[in-house]
Amino acid sequence: LSLEEASRMVDPTAVVTSVKAAHKFFSEDKDRAFEAKMMDESTRLLSTQQQLEKDSDGKVNFFGLSVSETIRTCILNGMAKKADRVKAEFKVPDKRFWHLKLHALTAMRDFEALDAF
Amino acid sequence: GLGRESEPSLDVELLKEIGKKALIDALNSVNGAKTLVLDPTLAGPLGLVTEVALLKHHGVDKMFWLEPGPLSSTTSNIVYLCRPLIKYVKILADQIKRHAKESLKHRYTLFLVPRTSTLVTRILEEEGVLGDVTISSYNLQFIPIAEDVVSLESDNAFKEIWVDGDETVIYNSALALDTLQKLYGPFPRIVGKGDHASRLATLLTKPLPEQALSTTNIPPPAAPFDSLIILDRQVDMITPLLTQLTYEGLIDELIGLRNSQVELPLSLLTPPAAPNPANPAALPSTSAAAVIPVNNEKMKKHHLTAATDPLFAELRDLNFSSVGKSLNKVAHRLDEDYKARFQAKTPAQLRDFVGKLGGLQTEHQALRLHTGLSEMLVPVTRTDVFNKSLEIQQNLLASYEVSNQISAIEDLIAQGADMQVVVRLLCLASITAGGIKAKSLESAKRELLQAYGYNYLPLLLSLSAPPLSILLPNPLPVSTVPSVAASKYPFTTLRKSLRLLIDDNPEALDEVENDISFVYSGYAPISIRLIQCVAQKNGVISNPAEKNVTDDGDAKGKGSAKKLYAHPILGWKGFEDVLAAIPGKTFDIVQKVPGGDTAPSVTSLLRPHEQTTTTIVFFLGGCTYTEIAALRWVSRQNRGRKFLIATTGIVSGGSLIQSIAGVSK
Numbered sequence: 001l002s003l004e005e006a007s008r009m010v011d012p013t014a015v016v017t018s019v020k021a022a023h024k025f026f027s028e029d030k031d032r033a034f035e036a037k038m039m040d041e042s043t044r045l046l047s048t049q050q051q052l053e054k055d056s057d058g059k060v061n062f063f064g065l066s067v068s069e070t071i072r073t074c075i076l077n078g079m080a081k082k083a084d085r086v087k088a089e090f091k092v093p094d095k096r097f098w099h100l101k102l103h104a105l106t107a108m109r110d111f112e113a114l115d116a117f
Numbered sequence: 118g119l120g121r122e123s124e125p126s127l128d129v130e131l132l133k134e135i136g137k138k139a140l141i142d143a144l145n146s147v148n149g150a151k152t153l154v155l156d157p158t159l160a161g162p163l164g165l166v167t168e169v170a171l172l173k174h175h176g177v178d179k180m181f182w183l184e185p186g187p188l189s190s191t192t193s194n195i196v197y198l199c200r201p202l203i204k205y206v207k208i209l210a211d212q213i214k215r216h217a218k219e220s221l222k223h224r225y226t227l228f229l230v231p232r233t234s235t236l237v238t239r240i241l242e243e244e245g246v247l248g249d250v251t252i253s254s255y256n257l258q259f260i261p262i263a264e265d266v267v268s269l270e271s272d273n274a275f276k277e278i279w280v281d282g283d284e285t286v287i288y289n290s291a292l293a294l295d296t297l298q299k300l301y302g303p304f305p306r307i308v309g310k311g312d313h314a315s316r317l318a319t320l321l322t323k324p325l326p327e328q329a330l331s332t333t334n335i336p337p338p339a340a341p342f343d344s345l346i347i348l349d350r351q352v353d354m355i356t357p358l359l360t361q362l363t364y365e366g367l368i369d370e371l372i373g374l375r376n377s378q379v380e381l382p383l384s385l386l387t388p389p390a391a392p393n394p395a396n397p398a399a400l401p402s403t404s405a406a407a408v409i410p411v412n413n414e415k416m417k418k419h420h421l422t423a424a425t426d427p428l429f430a431e432l433r434d435l436n437f438s439s440v441g442k443s444l445n446k447v448a449h450r451l452d453e454d455y456k457a458r459f460q461a462k463t464p465a466q467l468r469d470f471v472g473k474l475g476g477l478q479t480e481h482q483a484l485r486l487h488t489g490l491s492e493m494l495v496p497v498t499r500t501d502v503f504n505k506s507l508e509i510q511q512n513l514l515a516s517y518e519v520s521n522q523i524s525a526i527e528d529l530i531a532q533g534a535d536m537q538v539v540v541r542l543l544c545l546a547s548i549t550a551g552g553i554k555a556k557s558l559e560s561a562k563r564e565l566l567q568a569y570g571y572n573y574l575p576l577l578l579s580l581s582a583p584p585l586s587i588l589l590p591n592p593l594p595v596s597t598v599p600s601v602a603a604s605k606y607p608f609t610t611l612r613k614s615l616r617l618l619i620d621d622n623p624e625a626l627d628e629v630e631n632d633i634s635f636v637y638s639g640y641a642p643i644s645i646r647l648i649q650c651v652a653q654k655n656g657v658i659s660n661p662a663e664k665n666v667t668d669d670g671d672a673k674g675k676g677s678a679k680k681l682y683a684h685p686i687l688g689w690k691g692f693e694d695v696l697a698a699i700p701g702k703t704f705d706i707v708q709k710v711p712g713g714d715t716a717p718s719v720t721s722l723l724r725p726h727e728q729t730t731t732t733i734v735f736f737l738g739g740c741t742y743t744e745i746a747a748l749r750w751v752s753r754q755n756r757g758r759k760f761l762i763a764t765t766g767i768v769s770g771g772s773l774i775q776s777i778a779g780v781s782k
Contacts, residue, residue, distance in 0.1 A: 019571075031596050034559055035574060042571035066570035068533075090567060096531035103533065 015064070019043050041090065045070070048089065052082060067092060068100055075104040127301055127731055127761055129261040136166040136257055143255045144175040144196070147226050152190040153180045154209075156199030159230060161376030162270040164420075165260045188212045190223060197227045198255060201234040210244035217249075228255040231289055258293035259763060262377050263423060265752075266745055266762045269293060270376055274765035275350055275738040276776045278313055280579045286765055287313060290737060291320035294345065294763070297733070304345040304733065307706045308651050308688050311349030312584075314737050315702035318347055322706060343730035343758070344686040346651055350738025350768075352701055353643040354587055355608070357741050358545045358770045359510055360503075363636050364440050365433035366742040368421070368490065369769050371497050374742075377422060383415040385489040419486075428483040434746035436635050437494065444488055451481060502534045509542055514618060514640055516609060519550045523557045527564050536569045537774040544580060544587045549608045552591025559590075576778040604700040614695045615646040615657060632656075633747040644740070645747040650692040652683065652732055652758060653751055657692070683758035686732065731759045739768030 023039035026032040049062035049070060056062075060077050062070055067090050074083035087097050140163070144151070153172065155163075172180070178192050183199055185208050199205045209227065216223055229237060232254045241247040259267035269290065277283040294317075298304060307318045350357070361370050372379055423430035428447060432440055454477055461467040497503055506529065509522050526542045543561060547553050553561070562577055580588040586601050593602055612618055619634045619641070633649075633656075634641035649656040688705040689696050696703045734748065745762055752760045 031594060034562070035578070038563070038566055038571060038574055041567075045571070064570075067567035068569075092567065093527075093531070093564070095528065096564070096568065099531045099533065 016043060016046055019046065045090070048086065052079075055079075055082070068096065071097065071100050072104045075101055076108060127759070129259075129264065129267055129761070131300065132259050132267060133166050133261050136260060137171070139256055140167055141171070141175055143198075143228050143253065144172070144177065146253070147176075147194050147196055147224075149194055150176050150178045150192045151194035151196045151226075152192045153177045154183050154188065154195060154197045154199075155180060156205060156230070157182050157184075158200065158272065159198060159257075161378065162257065162260055164378070165262065165270070165376060166257070183208060185211070187215055193223055195223050195225050197225070198230065199227075201229045201232075201237050203236070203240060206237050206240045207244070209250075210241060210246050213246045213249055214244070225250045227252045230254070231256045231258060231292070234285075258289075258296055262767070263745075265749065265760060266764070268763070268767060269765045271765045272772070273776050275768060275773055278349075278738055279351060279585045280777055284313070284316070287317050287737065288320065290735070290765060291317055292325060294321060294733075294735065295325050297763070298342075301731075302341045303708060304342050305708055306344040306686055306688070307347065307708065308344055308686065308704070309347035309349075310647060310696060310699065310703050311347070311352045311701040311737070313351070314347040314349040315704050317349075317735075317737055318704055318706055321345075322708065341730060343732055344651075345733045345735060346648055347735045347737060348644055348647060349701065350736065350740075351584070352647070352699060354606070355514075355545065355548055356637075356642040356644055356744060357739075357768055357773055358541045358548075359514075359637055359640065360507060361636070361741055361743040361769060362437055362638050363433070363743050363746045364435050364437055364491075365421070366636070366746065366769070367437050367494055367498075369742055369767070370771060371494055372490075374421065374767070378418045378420050379490075380416045381419050381486075381490070383417045385486060386417055386419055426483050426486075428480065428487055432487060433742075434636075434749055436638060437491075437498070438638070440487075440491055444484065444491065447480075447484055448488075451477065451484060502529060502532060502538065505529060506534070506538050506542060510545060511639070513542075513545050513549050514612075516549060519546065520554065520557065522546060523553060523561060527561055530561075530564045530568050533568075535771075536565070536573065536778075537771040539565060540576070540580070540774050541770040547588045548606050550591070551605055551608070552589045552593065555590035555592075555594075558588075573778060576774070579777050606700065607698045610698055611643060611695070614698075615641070615643060615650075617641050617643065617646065633750050635750070636743045636747045642744055642747055644736070644744055645751065647696075648734055648748065649751060650689060650695070651686060652760075653755060654684065654691060656751065656754065683730075683755035729757055729759060731761050733761045733763055736762070736764040739766045739773070740764045741769055742767060 019039055019042050023036055023043060026036035026039055045067060046063065049065065052062045052070070052074070053060065056077060056079070060073060062073060065073060067086065071083045071086050071092065074080070074086065083101070086092070144153075169180075177196075179190070181188060183197065183205055188195070197205075197209055199209075209225075213223075213225060227237075227250050229252065233252055238247060238252065241250060241252075258269065260270055261267050262270075269286075271286055271289075274286045277286050294304075304321075307321060309315065309318055361367055365374070368374055368379060372381075421429060421433075423433065431447075432443060435443060454473070458467075458470050461470050505525065509525050509529075512518065512522050522542075523546060526539060526546070529542070530539055543553070543558075543565075547558075552558075565577070566573060577588065579585065583598060583601050583604070586604055589601070617634075617640060619632060619639045632641060633645050636642065646657055689703060693703075736744070740762065748760050748762055752758070
């Protein structure tokens with residue numbers, strides 16, 4: 001499976017290629033629509049993460065994190081707007097998003113933002 | 118105390134000696150000082166049979182882990198000890214080639230555990246180093262991990278069989294069980310359930326290759342086998358998915374036990390610098406402060422074993438809810454014992470007390486350890502996620518508002534619960550309800566991948582693919598292979614026929630304490646119920662503890678004096694329908710005992726009731742500490758039968774999911 005291959009790779013472009021290959025593989029089988037969709041999301045997430053890393057001038061590592069971790073990292077690094085964008089793009093349910101935000105803000109002891117909740 | 122009956126049981130320490138001797142023989146077969154290169158996954162199991170000092174004594178100069186990269190050795194002999202895995206052989210070949218390039222001369226010996234494989238020779242040949250290596254095997258089989266438990270300590274057995282389709286471990290199990298037959302006597306009858314278990318049984322009935330046994334005189338077994346029961350893990354996937362609630366099980370779930378070892382803060386393991394026996398009662402409470410796990414505190418491995426720690430023997434199988442009470446009792450008793458010092462008036466009495474002091478201090482340290490351990494567990498058992506997941510488990514077992522449970526599982530994902538906790542609950546929902554509604558399953562899977570990473574997609578695929586098929590939509594898509602549809606687990610039927618759930622109301626509380634379901638606070642593991650079907654038939658229908666009291670007149674052919682004795686093994690008799698409902702082959706093989714042409718089933722019937730027999734229970738694919746606890750309980754209910762639990766390894770739901778996900782803890 002090219003997906004398992006992807007998890008072992010370090011080079012970002014190689015990871016993207018493998019995940020794309022996995023996507024293609026799944027889309028050929030109509031019973032694997034869910035898996036294909038997930039792989040598509042995964043590719044989009046990886047490119048979003050590459051963009052986020054650029055935006056933060058390469059100071060913050062995003063690549064390879066999960067959607068939840070990406071949102072958390074955004075908030076922890078004061079990129080609240082970006083976090084909202086990731087939420088919208090990946091249709092993260094409110095419940096999970098608020099949990100993430102709450103925990104991240106508490107971890108930062110950002111009580112102002114917590115009050116504004 | 119639990120009052121273990123003092124009936125004779127098999128001496129499993131013999132197996133440890135065999136393992137130790139075979140290792141020494143292997144090492145001694147290479148002359149002179151040697152460098153030992155060890156497969157990291159073998160370190161734990163080896164630690165159970167030997168110690169480093171012994172290795173040094175037999176010429177081991179230095180030890181290294183078998184890891185990629187160069188190897189520098191000062192001795193001319195290099196000994197590799199590893200499992201026959203392709204990745205290890207590649208590392209080894211690489212190291213040999215490096216040495217050749219640097220024109221270093223070494224003699225290489227490779228010991229494969231537990232036996233050699235042609236695959237390994239082929240890879241070495243491809244790599245062009247076959248001529249440089251002497252290949253042999255170190256036949257490490259069952260390792261005793263408790264007085265009634267032996268294990269192959271093969272961590273990935275479950276994944277290998279049910280995900281990778283690799284049946285090597287079945288063959289290795291057959292060899293190991295055959296060794297038991299040679300040591301302690303034959304299994305007159307083999308009863309079991311499950312397709313892979315059946316394959317194992319078939320292997321056992323065929324002649325296996327002669328194995329060299331490195332023992333000379335074997336004592337006649339005190340309690341010969343009356344049968345072997347083989348269950349494969351797939352027969353009961355529900356039990357490992359649940360959170361174990363016994364003391365030892367909970368330690369495994371929350372802290373992690375590997376090869377009977379647990380990693381603990383150093384402060385918990387070393388006695389306080391100045392033990393103050395004058396004020397012992399204060400200790401349990403003061404130790405609480407030291408116990409809070411500080412992240413940077415040094416961790417040390419501790420071997421949890423009842424052999425040196427009688428307090429642990431007392432606690433390990435208790436439901437965690439009653440561990441506190443027991444600890445308290447022991448603390449009070451110790452306090453009384455220490456106070457005895459003040460009553461000592463004559464020098465003789467004083468000397469007597471000083472004599473006992475050493476023992477008291479050992480006990481004291483044990484108490485401190487287990488109080489500390491419990492205090493590490495308690496905060497976790499009070500967390501929201503822990504209790505929520507228990508609640509979901511209980512509801513699913515009762516098939517109560519299944520769709521609500523699925524959304525509760527999604528809530529747990531949102532709260533950031535452990536990946537394995539969530540996956541266990543989803544699988545449990547799928548098995549108990551016969552599949553999850555396609556739409557909710559998809560949304561749960563999507564949540565899971567978003568929260569924990571898309572790299573878990575292969576895990577989800579493995580769980581839903583045959584032969585495992587424990588995460589399925591309902592109804593199944595039309596394209597599903599028929600074997601998946603056929604393997605649907607009849608949970609609701611079993612719940613009734615095997616009396617799996619005991620009501621959790623106050624009146625039923627006594628009942629729970631009188632049944633194996635105490636281990637999961639009201640749920641009886643299916644695996645152990647099945648064993649009761651074979652070995653303790655009335656225990657399935659009602660609580661045996663009560664039965665013994667009330668059913669005096671009901672002696673059915675047996676004399677009432679023998680009532681307490683275990684009935685002979687009669688296979689699945691009386692439970693054929695139940696067994697037929699569970700997917701997987703059912704089998705009952707009566708083996709011919711060499712030298713006698715009477716059918717062994719008859720001899721076992723005629724066997725005097727006074728003689729204790731041993732029934733081996735082999736779990737193919739691993740068993741949990743909770744199942745061990747439940748089986749010990751069954752063992753205590755009847756006189757005349759001991760259980761020897763044999764397994765490919767100790768598992769928990771967490772370790773199973775992690776091994777399938779391919780992440781090592």
